[in-house]
Amino acid sequence: MLPLLRKSPSARIVNLASDSAIFAKATEKGSMFARSHESFAYSATKTAVNMLTVKYANAFLDDPELAHVKINSVTPGYVATDLNDFKGVKTTDEGARASVYWATVDDDGETGGFFDDNGPVPW
Template identity: 55%
Template sequence: MRDYPVALVTGGNKGLGKETARRLAARGATVVLGSRDLERGKAAARELGAIPVGLDVTDAGGVEEVARWLGTEYGRLDVLVNNAGTVVDALAEHTTAAQMRQNYEVNVFGVVTMIQTMLPLLRESPAARIVNVSSTTASLSLTSGGTDFGGDAGLRMAYSSSKAALNMLTVQYAKAFGKNTALSRIKINSVTPGYTATDMTGHRGTRTVAEGARVIVDLATLPDDGPTGGFFNDNGVVPW
């Protein structure tokens, strides 16, 4: 399995992001831990042996500052884990456009900002990997089929639709990278960690962060013959 010298994890100070950072560091990667709250990020980074940076994915100027620092310090980026996310709990009939925008700013537009800004660094890697942390509830097939994902499915319109949009970003980027020889070494995939016990789920999830982070790290460390443009959990392919 290939080692990745430089990895950036957004939303890395707690939960799935922190566990992902821990596991990548354990594999020998230099992990840059992005966190909106820099002090919390510093505390987590000290524990993991990572490098903390203040990073709000909705702040394009701040993302550009991090990219400039990475370019100066390392000259490339090998792994980008788009883990930062947010949720609005509201019934569909009570969900406002403002609440939808709140979710999309982080879960969709924030990811676009991260990928577009980091692309010059990712293209300098011999085998860059992008992992978009999605949700099983983003599956149109499973949702329409009545799958019980755990928790209250009636409160997910903003969150689930934003993650479905994130999955389409994954498909579109994969297709674009495949047509561009300068970007064709980049693999990008969506991953669902399952119903995990984190702050986002009020710690009601049935899976641990260790269980949820495993598949994220697997996709972040794919070999050259690994997939791209897919949607996966730790059992394999998840239907769109």
């Protein structure tokens, strides 16, 4: 993909994370993310996606041929899908909003961040 990203005037990478990757939620007593021991691997991999986002964004900023690429991580929120037996409070359209926004962010937009449809999310 690097040759295509170099050629694109508005290259964007949007990594899909999760609310389960937010440490504040995972450590909040009584929260569904603190209690979800069965989803350990899911939460750990989504947290790793966030770290990769930061590392790639910083590496790309150091490369003049890739510095224009915006790389961000997005959580869609609690979307009703088969993963949660459709218990989520958002529709798939609502969950896609942040991803679409960051896939089309302006050239002066942020890179290396973690966002939902309301803006920056704490790590």
